Structure formats: structure tokens, C-alpha cells
Amino acid sequence: MSTRAGLLALHPLAAAVGIGLFxxxxxxxxxxVRATASYSLGGSAATVLDSGVSTNAVDVLTFPYDxxxxxxxxxxxxxxxxxxxxxxxxxxxYDVTGLFTLTQSITNTSAVAQRATFNFxxxxxxxxxxxxxxxxxxxxxxxxxxxxxxxxxxxxxWNSQASLRTDASGTSYSHxxxxxxxxxxxxxxxxxxxxxSVDLGVINAGQSINLQYSLSTYANGNAPGAGYFTVPEHxxxxxxxxxxxxxxxxxxxxxxxxxxxxxxxxxxxxxECGYECGYGGNGHWETVTVPAYTEVIPAHTVTTPAYTxxxxxxxSHASSGDPFDVxxxxxxxxxxxxxxxxxxxxxxxxxxxxxxxxxxxxxxxVVGGLAVVGALxxxxxxxxx
Numbered sequence: 001m002s003t004r005a006g007l008l009a010l011h012p013l014a015a016a017v018g019i020g021l022f023x024x025x026x027x028x029x030x031x032x033v034r035a036t037a038s039y040s041l042g043g044s045a046a047t048v049l050d051s052g053v054s055t056n057a058v059d060v061l062t063f064p065y066d067x068x069x070x071x072x073x074x075x076x077x078x079x080x081x082x083x084x085x086x087x088x089x090x091x092x093x094y095d096v097t098g099l100f101t102l103t104q105s106i107t108n109t110s111a112v113a114q115r116a117t118f119n120f121x122x123x124x125x126x127x128x129x130x131x132x133x134x135x136x137x138x139x140x141x142x143x144x145x146x147x148x149x150x151x152x153x154x155x156x157x158w159n160s161q162a163s164l165r166t167d168a169s170g171t172s173y174s175h176x177x178x179x180x181x182x183x184x185x186x187x188x189x190x191x192x193x194x195x196x197s198v199d200l201g202v203i204n205a206g207q208s209i210n211l212q213y214s215l216s217t218y219a220n221g222n223a224p225g226a227g228y229f230t231v232p233e234h235x236x237x238x239x240x241x242x243x244x245x246x247x248x249x250x251x252x253x254x255x256x257x258x259x260x261x262x263x264x265x266x267x268x269x270x271x272e273c274g275y276e277c278g279y280g281g282n283g284h285w286e287t288v289t290v291p292a293y294t295e296v297i298p299a300h301t302v303t304t305p306a307y308t309x310x311x312x313x314x315x316s317h318a319s320s321g322d323p324f325d326v327x328x329x330x331x332x333x334x335x336x337x338x339x340x341x342x343x344x345x346x347x348x349x350x351x352x353x354x355x356x357x358x359x360x361x362x363x364x365x366v367v368g369g370l371a372v373v374g375a376l377x378x379x380x381x382x383x384x385x
């Protein structure tokens with residue numbers, strides 16, 4: 001068969017696919033955010049903090065304490081187009097909670113059914129019990145927990161929940177859903193952060209769904225400090241852990257050569273380049289896609305050296321996206337990638353994408369196109385009389 005004949009044979013299939021699948025559809029989202037928190041010190045009545053519902057940014061921040069050695073740390077914040085996080089911490093006798101929620105109303109405005117995917121980032125975080133006093137009697141304890149939850153129309157479609165408690169019986173850790181925490185020492189688990197995707201299923205033409213993302217944290221304890229207390233050396237055996245990293249993309253500035261001062265963009269390009277040229281002179285933005293991969297952390301032991309404190313209270317901490325000390329190393333939202341080139345952060349940590357779901361008629365047209373291709377091929381192979 002000649003090349004021209006081969007190209008002609010593809011035409012019916014191309015037409016069938018083109019006619020059957022040309023409608024791509026779009027999604028429309030209206031987004032609201034809210035931050036709430038509460039705290040109690042020394043067994044007092046709870047104080048509730050509430051940012052209210054906003055379409056911009058929300059922020060609840062306070063560090064209360066009393067004169068009996070009890071303290072708390074609260075920071076819950078976020079926006080539809082920026083970072084988000086929740087921090088609950090305390091020491092002594094305390095009870096702290098934090099909750100950030102993002103709600104989207106998503107409508108499939110196309111004429112065909114769409115399969116929706118929710119893409120989001122989890123920022124680095126921490127789950128930690130800080131032992132500085134004797135918890136072996138009198139019902140003393142410290143505890144912390146964190147919960148990520150994504151709901152479609154009120155039903156959870158992705159969840160990761162973990163809790164950590166230290167009392168007279170020792171330290172216990174539990175989790176459910178996706179296990180995204182890694183043990184660092186006897187009473188600390190870290191959240192490396194990363195990009196995640198959740199399949200929201202099929203949304204029919206004209207149909208709307210309610211999507212809610214929530215991040216909640218808590219820290220509570222009854223652990224007054226008194227006199228000297230020595231925490232003995234402690235060794236834990238950390239089992240092998242397998243972590244799945246979903247595919248994610250980001251934009252990276254690629255320099256085409258030095259171009260001088262770039263106006264508001266800093267060094268690079270000429271004045272007309274402005275912000276977009278920025279670092280690296282004349283160049284262009286390039287999308288970098290990191291494929292999905294599985295990371296295996298071998299089993300290992302972690303030893304925490306002995307230490308002594310005096311008159312201090314034990315405490316606990318739970319956070320994702322601590323605004324005061326975020327380690328971006330390896331996180332996809334890093335402003336600089338591993339090569340040191342200037343990288344353009346994503347426009348939003350929350351994004352819903354849609355892909356068309358072919359109708360039965362579309363499948364029939366594709367099959368019909370394949371049949372035509374086969375018939376043409378058979379005719380060309382038939383010997384001429």
C-alpha cells in the first residue's frame with residue numbers, strides 16, 4: 001500500500017472520531033471559604049473564633065495564654081487562590097480546634113456528560129507531642145490530630161485522618177484513609193505535602209454538584225509541669241512505608257539568554273518584558289509534568305536522645321501549612337524548582353478539570369469508522385482481474 005493510500009484509509013476513522021468527540025465542555029465554579037477555631041485554657045469555657053464566609057481570604061490567628069502555665073496557638077487561614085492551612089497547638093491544660101473549609105458549586109455547562117477531577121495541594125505539616133513533664137499518673141496526657149476530607153454532595157470521596165496520643169501507657173498513633181504521614185521520631189509524624197487528584201465521577205450535562213474541601217486540626221491535653229523531669233532515650237522501629245505521588249504539573253521559566261534589565265520583572269529582557277520576563281532574560285514559560293511515581297521508604301530505627309526539663313508543661317501540635325516555618329523542599333508549589341530556575345507557581349491550589357464522557361452514539365461512530373477503514377483495506381488487497 002502506498003503512503004497516499006494509507007493516509008486516505010485513515011480519513012473515515014478521523015472523521016468518525018472528530019464528529020463523535022468534538023464537544024469538550026467546561027466547568028464553572030463559584031468558591032467560598034471559611035475559617036473557624038475554638039480554644040479553652042485550664043478547663044475554662046470555650047472561646048469560639050469565626051471568620052465568616054468569604055469569596056476572598058480568611059484568617060483566624062491568636063496565641064492565648066494564662067498565668068497558670070497554659071497556652072495555645074491557633075492559625076487557620078486560606079483563600080480560593082492561595083495557600084491554606086490550619087494549626088492547633090498548646091501546652092499544659094488546653095483544648096484547641098481549627099477548621100478551614102472551601103466550598104465550590106460546580107456546574108457542567110457543556111452539552112455532554114463530563115468526568116470531573118479535583119486537583120489540590122497539601123502543604124507540609126506536622127503532628128507532634130512534645131513531652132516535657134511526667135504523664136505517668138493522674139490522667140495526664142497530650143494529643144493531637146489532623147483530618148483532610150473532600151466531599152461531593154456531602155459524601156466523602158477522599159479522606160486522610162491521623163491522631164497521636166501520649167499518656168501513661170505510652171504513645172499511640174492511628175490513621176484512616178490515605179496515609180500521608182511519615183514517622184520522624186517517637187512522638188512526631190510529618191506531612192511531606194504534595195499534589196493530589198481525586199476522581200469526582202461523571203457530571204451530566206447541565207448538572208451541578210457541591211464540592212467541599214475541609215482541613216481540621218485539634219490539640220488537647222492535661223499536662224501541668226512540676227519540678228525536674230527526665231525523658232529517657234527512646235528508640236522506635238519504623239516499618240517500611242510506600243508513598244504514592246500523583247502526577248502534577250507546574251510552569252517553569254526557561255531562559256533564552258541574558259537580556260538586561262526587565263522593568264518590573266527584575267533582571268531579564270527589556271523594559272517591555274516587564275513581569276513575565278523576570279528572571280533569566282528573554283525566554284518563555286514551559287510546562288513541566290512530573291509523572292506519578294511510588295516512593296518506598298525502607299524500614300529503619302529512630303532514636304530520640306534523653307533530655308531533662310524543669311517546670312515545663314508537655315504539649316502537642318497539629319498543622320498543615322504552618323505559616324511561620326514552611327519547608328518547601330520538594331513540594332510542587334515551590335517558587336524555585338530543584339534546578340534553581342525561576343518557576344511560576346500555580347494560579348490556584350484548587351482546580352477542577354473535566355474530560356468529556358463519550359455518548360453511546362459516539363462509540364458507534366468510532367466503531368463505524370473502524371469498519372469503513374477495514375472495508376477499504378480489504379478492497380485494496382483484493383487481486384485485480
